[in-house]
Amino acid sequence: MAEQQPLISHLLELRTKVLKAIGSILFVFMCIVYWAKDIYHFVSVPLMSTLPTGGSMIATEVTAPFFAPFKLTLILSFFIAIPYVLFQIWSFIAPGLYRHEKRLIAPLLFSSTFLFYLGIAFAYFVVFPVVFGFFTSVAPEGVQIATDINSYLNFVLKLFFAFGLAFEIPVAVVLLCWAGVTTVEDLSAKRPYIVVAAFVIGMLLTPPDIISQTMLAVPMLLLFEGGLLAARFYRPKPEQQENETENSIIPKD
Numbered sequence: 001m002a003e004q005q006p007l008i009s010h011l012l013e014l015r016t017k018v019l020k021a022i023g024s025i026l027f028v029f030m031c032i033v034y035w036a037k038d039i040y041h042f043v044s045v046p047l048m049s050t051l052p053t054g055g056s057m058i059a060t061e062v063t064a065p066f067f068a069p070f071k072l073t074l075i076l077s078f079f080i081a082i083p084y085v086l087f088q089i090w091s092f093i094a095p096g097l098y099r100h101e102k103r104l105i106a107p108l109l110f111s112s113t114f115l116f117y118l119g120i121a122f123a124y125f126v127v128f129p130v131v132f133g134f135f136t137s138v139a140p141e142g143v144q145i146a147t148d149i150n151s152y153l154n155f156v157l158k159l160f161f162a163f164g165l166a167f168e169i170p171v172a173v174v175l176l177c178w179a180g181v182t183t184v185e186d187l188s189a190k191r192p193y194i195v196v197a198a199f200v201i202g203m204l205l206t207p208p209d210i211i212s213q214t215m216l217a218v219p220m221l222l223l224f225e226g227g228l229l230a231a232r233f234y235r236p237k238p239e240q241q242e243n244e245t246e247n248s249i250i251p252k253d
Helices: 007-048 064-096 099-137 149-166 169-179 184-189 191-205 210-231 238-249
Strands: 056-058 146-148
Touching: 007 056, 007 064, 007 099, 007 149, 056 149, 064 099, 064 149, 099 149, 099 169, 099 210, 146 149, 149 191, 149 210, 169 184, 169 210, 184 191, 184 210, 191 210
Parallel strands: 056 146
Antiparallel strands: none
C-alpha cells in the first residue's frame, strides 16, 4: 500500500483529475461540434428509414433545431472521452490498491469501456430498427407520424444509457465475486430470480412494448452468464491476499 498522505493532498489530486476529465470532454466537443447537425442526422436514421412516405420529424420549439444537435454532441463527447475519464479514475485510486487488485482493475476498465460501446452499438443497429419499425407499422390509419426532435433525442439517449449500462453486467458480476459480496455458486443458484429481474429491468428501462423489453432482457441474461464464467477465472488467491496484507502492515525501517 502507498504511504498515507494528508487529506488536502488527496483533495487537490482529485480536483486535478476531475478537471482533466472535464477538459477532455470539452476538447472532444470542440472538435466535433461543427458536425452537430450531421451527428443528429446519423442518430435519426433508424427512425427516418421506417417512416412512411411523406413522414418527417418536426421541431415544436423555436430553439429545438439548435439545442437538440448541440445536446447530442455534448453527450457524444462524453461517450468518446470515457476511456480517458476512466483512466483518470484509475490513476487516482491505483496508489491505494494492492498488487493483485491492480491486475484486476486494469482489464476491467478496458472491458467496461468496450461493453458500454457495445451496448450503444447494439441499441442503434439492432434494437432501433426493430422498435421503430414496429411502432410505425401499428399506427392507426389516417395518423401522420411526425416525431418531435427533442422527444426523439430523449428517447434514444434513454435507450443508449439503458443498453450501455446493461452491458456492464459481466463487470459487476466479476467485481461482486472478487470483493466477496457473493460467489459464483450463489449467483448460479439464484438464476431463476435473476431471469425475472432482467425482464423487470427491461420493462422499466425500455418503452412499454414486449419487443424492446425482450431485446434488453435477453442480452442481460447472456451477459450475466458470461460474467459468471469470467468470475471463475478472476478469483483472488487467499495466500496472495494474506501475504500482501501482512506486507502492508509491517512497519518499514
